[in-house]
Amino acid sequence: MSVQVEVAVLPHGQGLPLPTYATPGAAGADVCAAVEGEVVLPPGGRVAVPTGLVVAVPEGYEMQVRPRSGLALQHGITVANAPGTIDSDFRGELKVILVNLGDRPFVVRRGDRIAQLVVAPVVRAQFRKAEGLSTTARGEGGFGSTGV
Numbered sequence: 001m002s003v004q005v006e007v008a009v010l011p012h013g014q015g016l017p018l019p020t021y022a023t024p025g026a027a028g029a030d031v032c033a034a035v036e037g038e039v040v041l042p043p044g045g046r047v048a049v050p051t052g053l054v055v056a057v058p059e060g061y062e063m064q065v066r067p068r069s070g071l072a073l074q075h076g077i078t079v080a081n082a083p084g085t086i087d088s089d090f091r092g093e094l095k096v097i098l099v100n101l102g103d104r105p106f107v108v109r110r111g112d113r114i115a116q117l118v119v120a121p122v123v124r125a126q127f128r129k130a131e132g133l134s135t136t137a138r139g140e141g142g143f144g145s146t147g148v
């Protein structure tokens with residue numbers, strides 16, 4: 001059984017379903033576009049797609065906006081800022097920033113499942129100034145330093 005947290009959602013009255021887990025084991029709840037009619041995303045284009053959702057993520061958690069792999073594979077549609085971050089103190093309308101990496105225009109219609117929402121616990125850092133850091137085998141190596 002997975003951990004569950006309650007996410008309050010303002011009634012949006014737009015005739016669209018709440019985010020829905022497609023299967024019992026799904027990590028992400030699919031979220032629908034609340035566009036009026038449809039929006040066409042040209043190749044290379046991006047748009048903030050409204051969802052009609054205004055939510056309160058519980059303190060200590062975040063909500064991630066992730067792409068759907070089917071849209072990515074079949075149409076080159078992904079989330080420009082993936083994973084998008086919905087802060088627990090955000091009370092605006094949740095939007096999904098879609099980008100079309102494909103070579104054809106992509107039509108987003110009202111009610112289309114455009115992305116998925118994953119709730120995750122947040123660990124916050126206490127950034128503290130220090131005179132030195134612990135030494136490691138990696139040191140400053142990165143960006144392919146161990147080979148490809």
Ligand SMILES: O=c1ccn([C@H]2C[C@H](O)[C@@H](COP(=O)(O)OP(=O)(O)OP(=O)(O)O)O2)c(=O)[nH]1
Nearest residue numbers: 065081084085086087088090093094095096097
């Ligand atoms: O895909 C996204 C990403 C963010 N947001 C909303 C919720 C989030 O809490 C807020 C701020 O997001 P973020 O911190 O990523 O954006 P920013 O550019 O840093 O804006 P801000 O200065 O408002 O924090 O915008 C969305 O609706 N969808």
Ligand SMILES: [Mg+2]
Nearest residue numbers: 085086087090
């Ligand atoms: Mg920010």
